[in-house]
Amino acid sequence: MFETFSYITLQQYWWIIVSLLGAILVFLMFVQGGQTLIYTLGKTEDERTVLVNLLGRKWEFTFTTLVTFGGAFFASFPLFYSTSFGGAYWVWMLILIAFVVQAVSYEYRKKPNNFFGKRTYETLLFINGLLGTVLIGTAVATFFTGSAFSVDKMNITRLIGDKMPVISEWKGLAYGLEAALNLHNLTLGLTVFFLARVLALLYFMNRVNNTEIMVRVKKQLIYNAIPFVIFFLIFTIWLLLSKGFAVNPISKEVYIEPYKYLHNLIAMPVVAVIFVLGVAMVLLGIIRPIACFVKCSTKGIWLTGIGTILTVFALFLLVGFNNTAYYPSTFDLQSSLTIENSSSSFYTLTIMSYVSLLVPFVLAYIWYAWRSIDNKKIDIEEINTDSHVY
Amino acid sequence: MEHVDFSLVDWSRAQFALTAMYHWLFVPLTLGLSFIIAFMETQYVRTGNPEWKRITKFWMTLFGINFAIGVATGIILEFEFGTNWSNYSWFVGDIFGAPLAIEGIMAFFMESTFIAVMFFGWNKVSKKFHLISTWLVAIGSNLSALWILVANAWMQNPAGMKFNPDTARNEMLNFWDVLFSPVAMNKFLHTALSAYVLAAVFVIGVSAWYLLKNREKTFAKKSMKVAAIFGLAASFLTIVSGDGSARNMAKFQPMKFAAMENLYIGQQNAPLVAIGFLQKNKTEMDPKEQNFVFKLEIPNMLSYMAFLSPNAYVPGIYDLVKGNAEHHILSYKERSEKGKISIESLAEYKNAKKAGNDSIAKIALAKFNENYAHFGYGYYANRDVNELIPSVPSTFYSFRIMVGLGFHFLALFLVVLLLIKKDKIDKKRFILYTALWTIPLAYIASELGWIVAEVGRQPWVIQDILPTIAAVSQIKPASVQFTFWLFLVIFTGLLIAEIKIMVSQIKKGPDSEDADHHTNNELINS
Numbered sequence: 001m002f003e004t005f006s007y008i009t010l011q012q013y014w015w016i017i018v019s020l021l022g023a024i025l026v027f028l029m030f031v032q033g034g035q036t037l038i039y040t041l042g043k044t045e046d047e048r049t050v051l052v053n054l055l056g057r058k059w060e061f062t063f064t065t066l067v068t069f070g071g072a073f074f075a076s077f078p079l080f081y082s083t084s085f086g087g088a089y090w091v092w093m094l095i096l097i098a099f100v101v102q103a104v105s106y107e108y109r110k111k112p113n114n115f116f117g118k119r120t121y122e123t124l125l126f127i128n129g130l131l132g133t134v135l136i137g138t139a140v141a142t143f144f145t146g147s148a149f150s151v152d153k154m155n156i157t158r159l160i161g162d163k164m165p166v167i168s169e170w171k172g173l174a175y176g177l178e179a180a181l182n183l184h185n186l187t188l189g190l191t192v193f194f195l196a197r198v199l200a201l202l203y204f205m206n207r208v209n210n211t212e213i214m215v216r217v218k219k220q221l222i223y224n225a226i227p228f229v230i231f232f233l234i235f236t237i238w239l240l241l242s243k244g245f246a247v248n249p250i251s252k253e254v255y256i257e258p259y260k261y262l263h264n265l266i267a268m269p270v271v272a273v274i275f276v277l278g279v280a281m282v283l284l285g286i287i288r289p290i291a292c293f294v295k296c297s298t299k300g301i302w303l304t305g306i307g308t309i310l311t312v313f314a315l316f317l318l319v320g321f322n323n324t325a326y327y328p329s330t331f332d333l334q335s336s337l338t339i340e341n342s343s344s345s346f347y348t349l350t351i352m353s354y355v356s357l358l359v360p361f362v363l364a365y366i367w368y369a370w371r372s373i374d375n376k377k378i379d380i381e382e383i384n385t386d387s388h389v390y
Numbered sequence: 391m392e393h394v395d396f397s398l399v400d401w402s403r404a405q406f407a408l409t410a411m412y413h414w415l416f417v418p419l420t421l422g423l424s425f426i427i428a429f430m431e432t433q434y435v436r437t438g439n440p441e442w443k444r445i446t447k448f449w450m451t452l453f454g455i456n457f458a459i460g461v462a463t464g465i466i467l468e469f470e471f472g473t474n475w476s477n478y479s480w481f482v483g484d485i486f487g488a489p490l491a492i493e494g495i496m497a498f499f500m501e502s503t504f505i506a507v508m509f510f511g512w513n514k515v516s517k518k519f520h521l522i523s524t525w526l527v528a529i530g531s532n533l534s535a536l537w538i539l540v541a542n543a544w545m546q547n548p549a550g551m552k553f554n555p556d557t558a559r560n561e562m563l564n565f566w567d568v569l570f571s572p573v574a575m576n577k578f579l580h581t582a583l584s585a586y587v588l589a590a591v592f593v594i595g596v597s598a599w600y601l602l603k604n605r606e607k608t609f610a611k612k613s614m615k616v617a618a619i620f621g622l623a624a625s626f627l628t629i630v631s632g633d634g635s636a637r638n639m640a641k642f643q644p645m646k647f648a649a650m651e652n653l654y655i656g657q658q659n660a661p662l663v664a665i666g667f668l669q670k671n672k673t674e675m676d677p678k679e680q681n682f683v684f685k686l687e688i689p690n691m692l693s694y695m696a697f698l699s700p701n702a703y704v705p706g707i708y709d710l711v712k713g714n715a716e717h718h719i720l721s722y723k724e725r726s727e728k729g730k731i732s733i734e735s736l737a738e739y740k741n742a743k744k745a746g747n748d749s750i751a752k753i754a755l756a757k758f759n760e761n762y763a764h765f766g767y768g769y770y771a772n773r774d775v776n777e778l779i780p781s782v783p784s785t786f787y788s789f790r791i792m793v794g795l796g797f798h799f800l801a802l803f804l805v806v807l808l809l810i811k812k813d814k815i816d817k818k819r820f821i822l823y824t825a826l827w828t829i830p831l832a833y834i835a836s837e838l839g840w841i842v843a844e845v846g847r848q849p850w851v852i853q854d855i856l857p858t859i860a861a862v863s864q865i866k867p868a869s870v871q872f873t874f875w876l877f878l879v880i881f882t883g884l885l886i887a888e889i890k891i892m893v894s895q896i897k898k899g900p901d902s903e904d905a906d907h908h909t910n911n912e913l914i915n916s
Contacts (some may be wrong), residue, residue: 078487
């Protein structure tokens, strides 16, 4: 089946898969958002335990999605892997370390004799929530703003002289940290941070059965939704007005085009519809529980969650499709990465496409397994009687 | 290549070694204990005996503690291929990326989804569904081991690919050749089976501690029995697959094999040094000669082990470096000359292509292909070829200690099983102490196995094709040095926490079913 596809179709198919994984990852970062709210929402130890356990039953899923996102990106666009990871070293290292410390914190937080004490593990969860969201947002923003690097595959033939035979050379002085100093990048970082918190609040609303926590959740929803909307608007407006990195479809030459991303949105009406629909769903999911009077909707997580997936998905398509360089170089335009010049071979993409057919099956068992253990809201009583508690 | 920043290469290697070895402290227990737990729960579902549920739940708690830190140390490794070995990521990413992605899609999701059912589903799903989930956790974690070991094996024996000069990278030709290469299959079996041995030793050791303390006798004996049967089978098969590993090594990585055996001059009817002590380097000869202070040999055994024939010729380090015309072995000097031609022809080909000169491009390409088998050696054209010899003492000793311990585990499983059968195990304190102290030995054996595999293949990231000096990312050595210490501090801290938590849980012992609520309430109120 996939063998009959053209190379570019497979490259686009894999960009769609990577984009979807990235989009789902942003949605699932509600876990990270929630980790920054444990003390804001939980005033007693029991309350905090409920919140931690609610997040603790989902953290691994976010983590696995991150790892799979990395693996899929590596398998389908290896030049991105070698250029970005090997260059923006510090940004990726900080992100990774933020996730390393998360992975033990749930399991070890409450265990007797845990060496660092409960507060330390809670602080690590907070660090993961803050750094994970802000830095991933910042790193993704460089897809639009560009980074300073050069790529020359012939560098591997360097046998003499004092230069190393390295294909991708980073020119940014701070090995990636310079990205965090760019205001546009930081705007997206903060958007993701506040979005993750909003999603976490909606998730708690859906899952917690406790009046005191609910009152705080509702208040916090407003406090976090406002900065989220502001940062998101700033980023979006800037994006639509900014110049972008276009590729000449014939000569493959990369050049700067004014209003490139706005043009892409117009040129790809389907993407525009997904984007607008996504944004509308995100906002509606937030507004409904805020604007209600007596009985509030608790399904906001689904509306805003799916909206998040659609919006992020559309942003990825915007930067990858319609002759656009998705990982542009500000140092040497022609080094910019496109889905065509950075992808795996036709054969590998074909094989991987067959593997991708497993995805619906994976989603189905995740849905089934979760439904069977998440069938009712969680309160303090339930946590206290569970045999595995974080 | 004349100029290489060795501090960058060395720190990058050190960081990878550090993170990989830390990760491997936790993985084997996950791989093996997941199956042991699944057996135990199967017993529970089959017999309905609540004691089995208690046993299952106790080991599951330890599994969870170990699993969390395994996950924490694992994420780094996947991304380090990009962060620290960026050239590698492009040069072979077309082949190497696929198993990593499949690992995520196929294995990690299975593991993480059903682990949630395993831990939180006791009172929510049916017994049967819970049992299936436990089995799926075991299968999922072992599948993830399969894919990452396929990837590792491919680096040791790059199969199923071809270099594409237009993209300047290796591209996959046949997925099945990558997956089912004999090296990959053997590597998976040997590594997974040795992990089962470690987990069995762990369960037996901890159970022995209870018997020594006169606590939880039924629990301990039942646990021991499951682990000893599992361990015995795994032990036996580890030895068989280890034999296969040695044969693969002799065939595909003769230098690793020679270094592991401290064999400098090749010979027919080569003996195996069962026990030996190396002499310290007295003079820096070329290549560095090393001899034995003492050795105990088994005649013809090495030839037999490597090629299944006592008369077979096994090349030594000297033959590989200097070449041996009689046995058709090219010297490293010749190989590096050929490699250099290959690398230069690639540049020629690209330049000719750019200039539109197809006939020159064609000639260059032919020259390139003819010499590609030596590509990686080209980077040593202006360097000392002795850099291509891995550390002999570390592989030589690691291999022997690993094998010796392997037989010790086999014996332990046999003795324990026999004593359980005779119902005398709780009286044999010496055996119980031995079992307890074998736990750290299992970890040592497991790590040493990786030292043989990975130190022994230095400097090759991809055997014969890409050496570390051409694979590394161009970052400031100080940055890598900094992250090295950072990881060391973080991982060591987490390891201490893990051990302390594990020990407390073991001291606390298994809960009774009623005690469950009680303890958790206590926990929450504390």
